[in-house]
Amino acid sequence: MTATLHTPEPQVLDRVDERVVRRRLGPGRRIRFAFWIGPALVLALWSAGSATGVITPAILSAPWDVVVAFEDQWVNHDLLGNILSSLQRAAIGLTLGVVTGAVLAVVSGLSRIGESLIDGPIQIKRSVPTLAVIPLFIAWFGIDQEMKIITIALISLVPIYIHTHNGLRSIDGKYAELAETIGIGRGEFVRHVVLPGALPGFLLGMRFAVTASLLGLVVVEQYNAVAGIGHMITLAEQYGQTDVIVVGLVIYGVFGYCADSAVRLTGRRVLAWRQTLEG
Template identity: 85%
Template sequence: MTATIVETPVDVSTVDARVVRRRLGPGRRIPFAFWIGPALILAIWSAGSATGLIPPAILTAPWDVVIAFEDQWVNHDLLGNILASLERAVLGLALGVVTGAALAVISGLSRIGESLVDGPIQIKRSVPTLALIPLFIAWFGIGEEMKVLTIALITLVPIYVHTHNGLRSIDGKYAELAETIGIGRGAFVRHIVLPGALPGFLLGMRFAVTSSMLGLVVVEQYNAVAGVGHMITLAEQYGQTDVIVVGLVIYGVFGYCADAAVRLTGRKVLAWRRTLED
């Protein structure tokens, strides 16, 4: 008696999709996962300070930082310093984002625009913006204009690079489809090209908000009369390491929250686009 083996057809595409998902995707999103890493760092910092593995001369204990924060808030103008720093960062970031995005559109949608814009931007990428601060001081003085323009120039480059790359990465089949169904160039740019470049723009925003914090840290060391950097400079003169750590923590919170806001915006705006992040 011969046994008959019945083969059940297997959907290979479904299996491949499951394998790829298991290998590359993060699976079910963990609630508040974005804060697990910082909480772990805080726990290690606290444990190290409590056990003496991290001496106060190396890094102030978290509870001493909290006390210093309260002292700066009650007895000094910590809120005013925070608002001054935020104003500089927001103004510089806004100017850099608008300028970088506009240049990317000009360069990404026009060969002539690319020949005029892309070369100078690439030259700028090879010259650190922070090295230009002495020149900016000679041009604009040491007031707010120099600080805001420095932050703007730092944030301009990542916005331009990633937005330009997004514009140039649009699949050519969409252009062919637009020609086939008779969509005009203006409608094609508005409804296909710009939305297609949005992921690149948002990626550039993540780099830009981090770069704005880097620029803020540096420019606030130059004759600032208010701001977190001004507070750190005074604390350095008086040897107040706990206040210095307060300022560094504030800078870190600024950047972390800004990056989280950009990521959340990306998830909302790009809900139509399945990515590994989702």
């Protein structure tokens, strides 16, 4: 009895070759939980520097002192309330900025009239730092919650608009020719080709917008805030509590890192159809 050897299909061989080439020329095989390696290394260096005296408490509080300060703030000073207050401001401002930036980018990216009306003001806004116009916002909206949310929204809006608009305008013109050839209407072409093609740009803008919203949060919480991480840092600065200041900075950093990781993981799921070096 002769055994029959089955030759793999050409498409299977092509996929295998493609994966091998990406692994050889690209970043290599993905490591499980790799996104925690960098922060863990920073923490290890910080701990080693504090333990050996290279990093003195006058320069930066030791990690164990920061843990003690975190526990004290959690038990005695309503740290959870401050965290929730900051998250609420950041979430509302970021949501407003993302929605507004995406709508403006779609209108500007899909219409010449829309671009002539919207793109110029956005580029002017891009060149004027939002933090520089906070005094005007205070005069217009006061120093309550509205000013803080609007500031975060405007900071988040620009990267969403820029990257989404660029993604819309970067769609290969051959797709439009193909759609016209096979008789696809404009609405269907926009829904099934243009918007999915602009999604990578939107997600890249989201990563920048998340970081920008936290930058805005750090600044606006210095203005008449009665709760929030920035309020906690301001009080700690007045009393010379360096360890509490570091607690606030670490929380801001954890916010940003977790949010950025969430956007990246979402991008991998949503853009699974793209073949990139990341795989």
